[in-house]
Structures are given as structure tokens and as C-alpha cells.
Amino acid sequence: MxxxxxxxxxxxxxxxxxxxxxxxxxxxxxxxxxxxxxxxxxxxxxxxxxxxxxxxxxxxxxxxxxxxxxxxxxxxxxxxxxxxxxxxxxxxSTTVVSNLMAGIVLRVNKPFRVGDFVRVNGFAGRVTQMGLLDTEIQSETRELIAFANSLLVSSPVSVVRASGAIISVDLSLGYELHHGLVEKHLLLAAERSKLEEPFVQVTALGDFSVTYRIAGLLKDVKSMLSARSNLHKSVMDCLHEAGIEIVSPSFMNQRPQEPGVQMIPQAKESKSESESSAPEAVVFDKAEQAESQLKSKEAMEKQLSMLKEQLPSVSGEEKAKLKQRIETLTSRLEATEQKQEEKEEP
The missing domain is CATH 1.20.58 (Methane Monooxygenase Hydroxylase; Chain G, domain 1)
Incomplete structure (x- = not known):
């Protein structure tokens, strides 16, 4: 037993x-x-x-x-x-699985990164966060929009290149104005807006007006909102200074005016660059912060990798100092990630 x-x-x-x-x-x-x-x-x-x-x-x-x-x-x-x-x-849920796989695809292909300007399904803004299930974009109205990763993989996504973006303005003028004269002043407006390689296009010939497009290359893509607004202002200033009215050919004003009176406002002194506020600082605050944190983290990771590669080739006191630097940098990297996590929590 x-x-x-x-x-x-x-x-x-x-x-x-x-x-x-x-x-x-x-x-x-x-x-x-x-x-x-x-x-x-x-x-x-x-x-x-x-x-x-x-x-x-x-x-x-x-x-x-x-x-x-x-x-x-x-x-x-x-x-x-x-x-x-x-x-x-x-x-x-098949949705969770598809979003997870799409998140992996986005991380491997890297069509865009945090801080980039993107446009998808009629929404435009800067990328603030890329997760495995969804991607967050901050729009021009400062709203945070979350897109499922499966949507970003299956839909066309336009990404503004970091090397520069084309800024353009469309406007219509009457047939009584020669296109050469209009082109001259539109190019001057683009130069005042500090756009590089400006060009003018005639995009449409309407029944009563001609549609022009002035465009130029903006190297600093982070200031797209300000650059587009400045181009609009410069177009109005340059055309008004040349005596060209930006009104419809069928314009009719019921107020009696003396013959020869033009509807051009008087020019005023513009604010200096230091006085004028940049809307990007308010609109894309989270995207700007996320991009800055990402660049800082990548720089620390790169430096940490270089120090670890040097560690086997040194000895003695120099090796001890190198280990101390590695520990300090690792602590800073962990603290950065912890702060980022605390800010992401609702």
C-alpha cells in the first residue's frame, strides 16, 4: 500500500x-x-x-x-x-487585430513621423502621436483627431515634405487686366512673403474673370499657416498699390461715388515680425512638443548606443567614467519617457 x-x-x-x-x-x-x-x-x-x-x-x-x-x-x-x-x-474584434497589424505596417514603412504635416480624408494637421492601434493628429483648429491605423493604411495620405512645401493663393481678376501686369505684381507679393522660386499660373478662363494662382516654395514647413496668411496679405497690398481692384466684374455698389474713385484701402504700417504672433505656436502646440521630445529621445538613444560601443575598447578609470556616463544617460532617458507618459495620461 x-x-x-x-x-x-x-x-x-x-x-x-x-x-x-x-x-x-x-x-x-x-x-x-x-x-x-x-x-x-x-x-x-x-x-x-x-x-x-x-x-x-x-x-x-x-x-x-x-x-x-x-x-x-x-x-x-x-x-x-x-x-x-x-x-x-x-x-x-477583427477591428483591433486589423488596427494592430496596420500599426506595425506604419512603423515598418514609416510613411510619416511625429511632427509631420499630413492630410487624410479631408482632415489636415500635424502628427502628435503614433500608437499601435491609432494615430493622433492635431488639426489647424487645435483639435486632436484620432485615426484608426487601418484607415491610414487603406486611404491615401499626403505628407508635406520636410524639405519644403508649396504655398499658393487663388484669385480672379477681370479680362481688362493684361496677364503680364498681373503676373508681375503677384510675383512681387510672393517675394515679399519670402517664398522661394515663385511662379504664376492661369488656372481658369471664366465668363467674366480670369483665375490666377500665385505659388512659391516655403522651406520652413512649420510656419505654413503664417506663410499662407502673409501671402494673402502681400497679394492684396501689391495689387492695391498698383491700382488693381480685387473685385468681381459684376461688382455694384449702391452708394454714390465720385467718378474715378477706387475701392482700395489706405495702406497701414504692418507689425514687425516680433510683434506679430505666430499661430503655429498655439495651433500645433502638442505636435511641436511631441516632435521636440522625439528628437531629444532619439539623440539620447544615439549617444547611448555610441557609448556602449566604446565600452569594450577602454579600460581602467576611463571605463569607469564611461559606465557612469551610460548610467546617467540611461536615467535621463527613462525620466524623459516617464514624463511623456505622465503628460499623455488624461
Whole structure:
């Protein structure tokens, strides 16, 4: 009888050993992947959580294989676990899975990055955050718009190049004005707006007016709003200074006017650049902050990588100083990520 009990207990040894081993490995892995990095955001924790889930499934399989049961029973348990997992995946939201895969595609292809000007489905703004499930854009009205990553992958997305953007203004003038004269003053307006390589196009010939487009290259893409507004102002100033009225050919004013009176406002002194406020500082505040944090983080990561590469080639006191620099830089990097996470929390 005692021998039978001892044999039965002995058969549970593999199960106990495997169970303790799985729990120990999962605990240590969780500590190094997640436990020590509480400051990480949800998006950054997601890959680590997926890794823990995969290891848990592997550990569960190891425990099942060590059960003191017959092979047929063990196979039935494994099949049951497979059916349960398949059911969970089948009944889970396909939207989440598609957004997750789309987020991975965006991170690999990198069609845009934080801080870029983008336009998608009629919405335009600067990218403030790129997550695994959605991407956040700050519009010209300072609104934060979240787009599902699957939408960004399946829809055309226009991205303003960092090397420069074309700023343009459309306006219509009467046929009594020669296009050469109009082009001269429109080019002058573009030069006053500090646009490079300006050009004028005749885009339409209407029944009563001609539609012109003045455009130029803006190198500082962060000031697109200000540049577009300044171009509008310069166009009005240059045409009015030349005695050209920007009104419809069918313009009719019911107020009696003396012959030869032109509807041109008197020029006023414009504010200096220091006095005039830049709307980008208010409109795209979060996008500007996100881009600045990203560049700072990338610079620290690059410097940290260079220091780690130099570490094996030095020794003695120089090696100790290099280790101290690495520890300081690592602490700064972790503090930056923690601050970013605190600001992202509602």
C-alpha cells in the first residue's frame, strides 16, 4: 500500500517541477519586461505584454505535457486548449487585430513621423502621436483627431515634405487686366512673403474673370499657416498699390461715388515680425512638443548606443567614467519617457 502511494506521488514530480519552473521563469520575465518599467505607456507595454502572453501559453503547454495522465488524455487536453484559443481569436474584434497589424505596417514603412504635416480624408494637421492601434493628429483648429491605423493604411495620405512645401493663393481678376501686369505684381507679393522660386499660373478662363494662382516654395514647413496668411496679405497690398481692384466684374455698389474713385484701402504700417504672433505656436502646440521630445529621445538613444560601443575598447578609470556616463544617460532617458507618459495620461 505504501509502495503504491509512493509511486503515485513520484508520478507527480514532473508536474510539480515543471509548474514551479514555469512560475519562476514567468515571474522573472515579467519583472524584467514590465515590472521594472512602470513608466512605459500602454503602446510601449503592448509588445512586452504580447511576449508574456506567448510565454504563458508555452508554459501552459509544458505543464499539460507533464501531467501524469495517459497520452490520449493529454492529447485531448491540448486539443481542448487549442479549441478555446481558436474560439477567443474567432470571436475577438477583427477591428483591433486589423488596427494592430496596420500599426506595425506604419512603423515598418514609416510613411510619416511625429511632427509631420499630413492630410487624410479631408482632415489636415500635424502628427502628435503614433500608437499601435491609432494615430493622433492635431488639426489647424487645435483639435486632436484620432485615426484608426487601418484607415491610414487603406486611404491615401499626403505628407508635406520636410524639405519644403508649396504655398499658393487663388484669385480672379477681370479680362481688362493684361496677364503680364498681373503676373508681375503677384510675383512681387510672393517675394515679399519670402517664398522661394515663385511662379504664376492661369488656372481658369471664366465668363467674366480670369483665375490666377500665385505659388512659391516655403522651406520652413512649420510656419505654413503664417506663410499662407502673409501671402494673402502681400497679394492684396501689391495689387492695391498698383491700382488693381480685387473685385468681381459684376461688382455694384449702391452708394454714390465720385467718378474715378477706387475701392482700395489706405495702406497701414504692418507689425514687425516680433510683434506679430505666430499661430503655429498655439495651433500645433502638442505636435511641436511631441516632435521636440522625439528628437531629444532619439539623440539620447544615439549617444547611448555610441557609448556602449566604446565600452569594450577602454579600460581602467576611463571605463569607469564611461559606465557612469551610460548610467546617467540611461536615467535621463527613462525620466524623459516617464514624463511623456505622465503628460499623455488624461
Amino acid at each position: 505504501a509502495e503504491t502511494v509512493l509511486t503515485a506521488l513520484t508520478s507527480f514530480y514532473p508536474l510539480v517541477v515543471s509548474l514551479l519552473g514555469v512560475v519562476l521563469i514567468l515571474g522573472i520575465t515579467h519583472h524584467f519586461l514590465i515590472g521594472r518599467h512602470d513608466y512605459l505607456s500602454g503602446d510601449k507595454k503592448l509588445p512586452r505584454q504580447v511576449t508574456m502572453l506567448s510565454l504563458t501559453l508555452v508554459g501552459l503547454l509544458v505543464v499539460v505535457l507533464s501531467l501524469p495522465v495517459s497520452e490520449s488524455t493529454r492529447n485531448q487536453i491540448i486539443a481542448l486548449i487549442g479549441v478555446l484559443l481558436s474560439g477567443v481569436i474567432a470571436f475577438s
